[in-house]
Amino acid sequence: MKQKYFVYQLTYVNPLLKALKNSDISVEKLIKISKLHHFDLSDSQKYIPSEVLYDFLLLARSHSKTTNLIAPCYNYFKVSELGDHGDYISKLPILYQVLQQFIVHKSMFQTNTQNDLRIENGIAQFSFTFLDKYSAGRKIAENMYLAIILQTFQLFGGQNWIPLELHVPYRLISDIQPMLPKGEYIIRLNQKKFAILFSQPLLFKNRHTTPSELKKPSILGHTNRSFVTTIEKVLNSYKPGYIPSLKDLSNHFNTSESSIKRCLKSEKAxxxxxxxxxxxxxxxxxxxxxxxxxxxxxxxxxxxxxxxxxxxxxxxxxxxxxxxxxxxxxxxxx
The missing domain is CATH 1.10.10.60 (Homeodomain-like)
Structure with missing residues (x-):
C-alpha cells in the first residue's frame, strides 16, 4: 500500500513558533483558531498530521506582513533546535555523519522525506524530496527543511560557504532567494528534487567536537512507517482531556473516514x-x-x-x- 498519511514531530514546529513569537504575530491566537489546538504542544516528541502543519503554515502566512514566511526567520531554523536528536546531530564532528543521520533516520522529524547522498568524481550531492502531494502549505514546509539543511552545511563550511550547484524544483526562487548562500554558483530550476552539490572534502572535514562527549538519544524518531504506527503516534498526541474520534482523525489528515478504515483493515486493525x-x-x-x-x-x-x-x-x-x-x-x- 502506498504511503498516503504523513506526520511531523512537534519538535520540527518549535523553530517556527519561536520565530513567530518574536514577530508581530500572536502565536497563541493562531494556535487557537487552527487545528493545532487539538494537540498536546507541550511535548515535542508528539506527532501531528502533515495537513495540520500545512494548514497552520498557510494561516501564519496570511497573518504575516509578508508572503515570504520562512526566509525572514532563516536563522531560527537550525538543526540544534530540533529536540534532543537535533542537538545530538548538530554536535557530530563530521558532515558525513550528520547527513547519514538524515538518511538512515529519515523519519526522525517527519515521515514524508526521502534523503540521498551520492559521491562521484570528487563531487558530493545531497538531495531530498517530499513524498506527499504538492500544496502551498507543503511548499512552506519544504522551505523550512531547506533552511535547516543549508544551516547544517554552514556549520561545517562556515557562514561564507557556497555550494557548487543548487537544484530546486521551482520555476522561481523568489521565496527562498533571501536565505540562499551569497556568492556565485549554479542554480538549476525545475528539477525533480532539491539537491546540493559540493566538494567532497567538506564531507569529511573534522570539527572540534569529540564524539565521545556525545550521548546518543534513545528515541530516533518515527522509525516504523506502518499505517497503524502512524495512527498510534497521532492518537497519542492529542491534548489531555480529549478523546479523538475517527471523524477528528479524518479531518486532521484531510481524508475520509472510509479511507482510514480501509488502510487499517489492510493491516488487520x-x-x-x-x-x-x-x-x-x-x-x-x-x-x-x-x-x-x-x-x-x-x-x-x-x-x-x-x-x-x-x-x-x-x-x-x-x-x-x-x-x-x-x-x-x-x-x-x-
Whole structure:
C-alpha cells in the first residue's frame, strides 16, 4: 500500500513558533483558531498530521506582513533546535555523519522525506524530496527543511560557504532567494528534487567536537512507517482531556473516514481497538504512577464522569480502576 498519511514531530514546529513569537504575530491566537489546538504542544516528541502543519503554515502566512514566511526567520531554523536528536546531530564532528543521520533516520522529524547522498568524481550531492502531494502549505514546509539543511552545511563550511550547484524544483526562487548562500554558483530550476552539490572534502572535514562527549538519544524518531504506527503516534498526541474520534482523525489528515478504515483493515486493525488500547495504557500508567483519584484520571483521559471511565476500564482490563491500582501497589511492595 502506498504511503498516503504523513506526520511531523512537534519538535520540527518549535523553530517556527519561536520565530513567530518574536514577530508581530500572536502565536497563541493562531494556535487557537487552527487545528493545532487539538494537540498536546507541550511535548515535542508528539506527532501531528502533515495537513495540520500545512494548514497552520498557510494561516501564519496570511497573518504575516509578508508572503515570504520562512526566509525572514532563516536563522531560527537550525538543526540544534530540533529536540534532543537535533542537538545530538548538530554536535557530530563530521558532515558525513550528520547527513547519514538524515538518511538512515529519515523519519526522525517527519515521515514524508526521502534523503540521498551520492559521491562521484570528487563531487558530493545531497538531495531530498517530499513524498506527499504538492500544496502551498507543503511548499512552506519544504522551505523550512531547506533552511535547516543549508544551516547544517554552514556549520561545517562556515557562514561564507557556497555550494557548487543548487537544484530546486521551482520555476522561481523568489521565496527562498533571501536565505540562499551569497556568492556565485549554479542554480538549476525545475528539477525533480532539491539537491546540493559540493566538494567532497567538506564531507569529511573534522570539527572540534569529540564524539565521545556525545550521548546518543534513545528515541530516533518515527522509525516504523506502518499505517497503524502512524495512527498510534497521532492518537497519542492529542491534548489531555480529549478523546479523538475517527471523524477528528479524518479531518486532521484531510481524508475520509472510509479511507482510514480501509488502510487499517489492510493491516488487520480497527480504529476503535487502537484507541481503546491507547486509552488503557494511559489509564494504567496514571493509576500506577500518580496519586490522581479515579475521577481526575478519567477527566485526564477525556471522560465526563467516573462511571463511564470505570465501565470502559473494566471492559479493557476485566477489573475496576481501583482494584487495578491496589494490585499494582501490592506488586511494588513485594
Amino acid at each position: 480497527k480504529f476503535s481497538n487502537i484507541l481503546e488500547r491507547i486509552l488503557f495504557k494511559k489509564a494504567a500508567n496514571l493509576l500506577s504512577n500518580s496519586n490522581l483519584n479515579i475521577y481526575l484520571i478519567g477527566e485526564h483521559l477525556g471522560y465526563s464522569d467516573s462511571p463511564n471511565f470505570i465501565r470502559s476500564f473494566k471492559k479493557w482490563s476485566g477489573t475496576t480502576p481501583g482494584i487495578y491500582r491496589n494490585s499494582m501497589l501490592k506488586q511494588e511492595k513485594r
